[in-house]
Amino acid sequence: MINDELIQEIGEASLPEAIRIVSGLFPDSTVFSSSLGQEDQVLTDVIFRNDMPVRVFTLDTGRLFGEAYELYDRIVARYKKPVQVFFPDAADVEQFVTEKGMNSFYESVENRKGCCYIRKVKPLNRALEGAKVWITGLRADQSANRENMPLIEWSEEKQLYKFNPLINWSLDDVLDYLKEFNVPYNPLHDKGFISIGCAPCTRAIEPGEDARAGRWWWESSQKECGLHSSVVKVAS
Numbered sequence: 001m002i003n004d005e006l007i008q009e010i011g012e013a014s015l016p017e018a019i020r021i022v023s024g025l026f027p028d029s030t031v032f033s034s035s036l037g038q039e040d041q042v043l044t045d046v047i048f049r050n051d052m053p054v055r056v057f058t059l060d061t062g063r064l065f066g067e068a069y070e071l072y073d074r075i076v077a078r079y080k081k082p083v084q085v086f087f088p089d090a091a092d093v094e095q096f097v098t099e100k101g102m103n104s105f106y107e108s109v110e111n112r113k114g115c116c117y118i119r120k121v122k123p124l125n126r127a128l129e130g131a132k133v134w135i136t137g138l139r140a141d142q143s144a145n146r147e148n149m150p151l152i153e154w155s156e157e158k159q160l161y162k163f164n165p166l167i168n169w170s171l172d173d174v175l176d177y178l179k180e181f182n183v184p185y186n187p188l189h190d191k192g193f194i195s196i197g198c199a200p201c202t203r204a205i206e207p208g209e210d211a212r213a214g215r216w217w218w219e220s221s222q223k224e225c226g227l228h229s230s231v232v233k234v235a236s
């Protein structure tokens with residue numbers, strides 16, 4: 001249903017137009033996953049201010065910063081639209097923490113990936129059930145893993161289109177948008193936190209450091225949590 005011609009049209013459209021085209025193709029099954037980060041705040045603003053037929057959700061891992069929870073309430077108060085919250089399965093977390101400890105993610109990559117799987121990947125899969133399009137706020141210059149991601153890609157694993165409308169945006173583009181439209185954002189972004197995830201796994205970065213350097217900084221492995229894997233490229 002999404003062919004090369006349409007992808008070119010979407011690529012040349014403005015951000016609201018692009019989201020309108022895609023969500024119009026799948027009006028009951030387009031979803032947007034917000035991490036409440038600054039890129040996602042741009043998309044939340046576009047979707048809510050323009051009444052797009054998109055279901056917006058976020059994952060509450062149970063380990064987020066207090067500022068993220070405060071931002072959540074500010075978003076709902078401002079736009080008066082629902083942001084669906086998905087929690088991890090309680091039994092999964094209970095078993096994992098009982099067996100491994102509260103902060104076992106510092107001890108091994110295996111534990112860290114196990115924690116991310118329980119607190120993020122499984123809830124994400126639940127949130128994506130029934131979706132045909134998954135909108136993300138990924139940008140190409142956030143990390144080496146993302147620099148070759150296309151505008152739209154087909155996920156064989158999830159059986160849906162993954163749509164990355166900000167893939168060619170710079171960080172300055174994002175900041176300019178937030179300022180122009182006075183969009184609420186996490187105040188930690190003003191304190192050196194570029195990419196914000198769970199509190200124990202996120203730190204501020206120094207000027208010039210890679211944007212993902214503040215995530216799982218004690219690991220040398222790829223700075224990803226498994227949410228954005230197993231995708232087949234369709235077009236850029």
Ligand code: SF4
Pocket residue numbers: 061063105111112113115116117119120197198200201225
């Ligand atoms: S980012 Fe850290 S606390 Fe959050 S789910 Fe992953 S390992 Fe667990």
